[in-house]
Amino acid sequence: MASSAAGSGFDADVIVVGAGASGAAAAYHLAARGRRVKLLEAGTLPRPKPCGGGMAASVQALFPFDLTPAVDRVITKVRFTWCLEDPVIAELPGEAPFWIVRRSRLDHFLAEQAVDCGADLLEGTAVEAITREENHWCVQTSAGGSLNSRAVVIADGARSVFGQRLGLGSLQPRFASTVSVEVEGEVQEPDTAHFEFGLVRHGFSWAFPRQGGLSIGVGSFIGREPLEAEAVLARLLPSLGLPPDSGERRVSPLRVWDGHHRLHHGAGALVVGDAASLVDPFLAEGLRPALLSGTRAAEALDRWLGGEARALEGYSERMRADWGQSMAWGRRIAQVFYRLPRVGYQLGVKRPTAPRRIAQILSGELGYGDIAQRVIRRLMFNRTQS
Template structure:
């Protein structure tokens, strides 16, 4: 049986960051990724807030800057607000963090998945094309997304999610803003356009408990933007995926110990779906905590949970509360009233009101 100090499941921003910090602390790290190529397929609108810019220094990562946000309301009113950020190549972003982990000595394996987990005995079974391998670990970092197999094996209930669908299309002129559409046509989510250096990511999120059809409204949004002359008709790429919207898990540290990070921890913003920054921050903190705990700091794991909650819980809890308010009005006349949707979106002061 292979034995490692830290086993990381998932090599998105959270898992790669955890692998990097644990390896930099001198620990033996094995990190696995179920996809063949780290960072691919991209399931993301590829926006990060401006303070995350130091992570966008790798070759090919930074694509363009964003200065503002235009939010379209049901009445047709369009509200403009400042929204500084960066558009990235998400695959290159993930790969750059993974290279940092590899440079620090972490072993990274792609096309490898978790097939069984025994937290009580700190054993995991992983599998690739050559077969299954049993791995013993000191700490496991679960960074394996909204449907986290690690959490499932540990007996944690599944998270509530919404589904997203996105096209990448040609952008016909330079565009510095992101566009947002709030509408009952996108119940449980919203429509978006994020420009990225000659192309645009246009997409939407929908709560499938309300409506299961994502294709029709996305095609209508695409056609509308083509008619406006903003984007081209050609679809260069398609993607989509689940976004956790239920808020932080009840516990971020489970017996084993297992540390949940990023989407697996429920750190994704329940309204915007933003999760890259939270993934990186929680991943780095998890890697540091794992190394410190293995070095004999008995409070390191408790500190990890406390630190992450201090940084994210208030914002995420507010998002959960606003989502619950919106859940009560979808597919009713109230969902066509600007005031109700303003209260449910981060660009408006009403969102932050008591």
């Protein structure tokens, strides 16, 4: 479909704010449909971003090009432990069910695909304001200028404020406390992701292998107690054969799913990815919903620009069905599991069928709704008996 921006006096059909995974995905799909897109990035690509990098390989279905150039490792096993002991090993289904990516590479790779389709990437362009004028959106940049478009995609991550100002997404986002550590060195088990549930109060820690090292993190998902990350890392890192002071610590907000919210503005604005509070509130998966929302937003905007009046409303509805319904169950599991972590580990991880189910969730084969009622019933029953 040919772009209409050039003949309308606008700078673009769509301005995408943020060239992370969700924004770059949206820009690619819009440009591939012939829409005139400006992709605005505050930094310069490639740029590092705190992120474990775990991603279900099922996201490949969202793109017609091969994603594996951006993949560091293919994970075939997941190892769960409680206080670094009592291990459970889950074999993941399929040939490549779970990937580890480096965000500097993935985001840049997706942005390049968007540019190849005709998107205009503007790096070093931070956005200061987004306002609705008579018949278009005005995006004010840090350079002092402004850009006009028929539609806008808000994709500038967990710290974004633009969606809230437009009444999109959670008006009071809920943040998990996280610390990430990137460590260079030899990887002992290059095909295994490690989840540790006993060391962190109200959360867990993880260690994902990547090329030349490990992506390690600590996260607390319920409650407001300070995250004792250094105490956790002092035990976790030596268990991986690393000195306790290895790597550079980065504190970063993780904006987790916290209820169903409207993700569209009827005049042509959509919020996606972390800015839309789509991160899994139980296992902290953020890349799959980022890529999914970027793709679905582009599909909806293309139809809306083509004259389909309810297409944007359809985006909110589809994300609720495809992601939010599962996350509603994931949140309930997290609230029970992380308040009763030892019981949760015994009943939710060590049961004979549990590793397979968790593996299927990580690979995208199952949603939380497929297992939630049984898991919550077991946890609550055990709580009333103790």
